[in-house]
Amino acid sequence: MPSTTPAATTRLAGPERRAAILAAATELALSEGLASLTLRRVGLRAGVASGLVAHYVDGMDALVAEVFTGISARERDEVEAVVRDAGPGLDGVVALVRTLTDGSRDAVTLVWVQAWAGSPANAELARAVRAEMDAWQALLERPLADAGVRDPAPAARTLLGMIDGVNAHALAGWRDRADHAPLLLRSLEALLGLGAGALG
């Protein structure tokens, strides 16, 4: 009975191997941050030699940018589903704020903050960050517009800034997590000209 190792690496076609490496890099980034992405560590995680990682990737900067985009895009999909399930109008926005501040997405927050921090030194990453932020702004604008907000763009940008700022603060363990959602919702009420408690 030789070779009981379940996933004794079989040979994969190029694109599949590339996908597997990207998946391993994504897992690694989510558990230890973008800064942990090195040829050797990604290779280890993927069960593959470091040279193979280099072979399928156009430099580490590109890998980091691609992993970041994948993580952000997946989170957008998840949040979009949350918004959809929460019903129409402002209920969706409330659900969005809650799911983005309940601490269940700390790993993603770390990735975002590392992406901002790394943008000045990694042009590809900076480009990816800008593109993802555009997509996030669009995601926020939709339910706001549905709810009858006349000019959703500034509100979406402000809300995005508040969410990102508060989450960055939480990375250092500042203040109580539970405070975040009520704080943001009360600010949003004011921003939209609603009465206090309308969203709480």
Add this chain to the structure above:
Amino acid sequence: MPSTTPAATTRLAGPERRAAILAAATELALSEGLASLTLRRVGLRAGVASGLVAHYVDGMDALVAEVFTGISARERDEVEAVVRDAGPGLDGVVALVRTLTDGSRDAVTLVWVQAWAGSPANAELARAVRAEMDAWQALLERPLADAGVRDPAPAARTLLGMIDGVNAHALAGWRDRADHAPLLLRSLEALLGLGAGALG
């Protein structure tokens, strides 16, 4: 005429040398980010051997935390002066928002974002970040309270979150800098229950 080198390093007493090294590290962090702080580069900047830097510092994590605290504290002093000079009440808050979003403090923003990103891996830095954020919240609360805001704490935290979030966004080159201040001021008007344009 030997030795025309003007600043041929003279010997300094322990505490003075330590201060000089810290000053060099601070310059370096402001021009190239916290991530550029290495024993060798700090030593080069200070005109001193790398071993001497290590001798006066309790590990790089501690150096980074100390440099961060110094940079943040100095910026607080500057901003406090801006608030004071702007006159009483909300004028101070408006001036604060303007000076913190006009792009003249990009170097400090990078330091802050890198500090959040590094907090999970550097406990000393995380502690320093929390302490500085407490101080910043207090700084924001003061003019808000002076202006008659009944509960300045949540408003200060929200404003701090918005400022930090928007500045982090700017690091990746997202959107136009000039938009930030008006956006934040309009949000602040709503937050404080003022009429549109009251702060603009």
Add this chain to the structure above:
DNA sequence: CGCCCAATTGATCAACCGATCAACTCGGTG
């Protein structure tokens, strides 16, 4: 003046990094 201790040097270590590339090995095709 001469000594002594504190300040300072710089070589050294082990560990890691990204990148490269010759060599190997499998899988499918002929």
Add this chain to the structure above:
DNA sequence: CACCGAGTTGATCGGTTGATCAATTGGGCG
């Protein structure tokens, strides 16, 4: 079955890092 090319390996290179420490140097004090 034999072969050939694509997938894959892993050693290797030049570079960086934080940390350590014996050796050196300089300045002030006796």
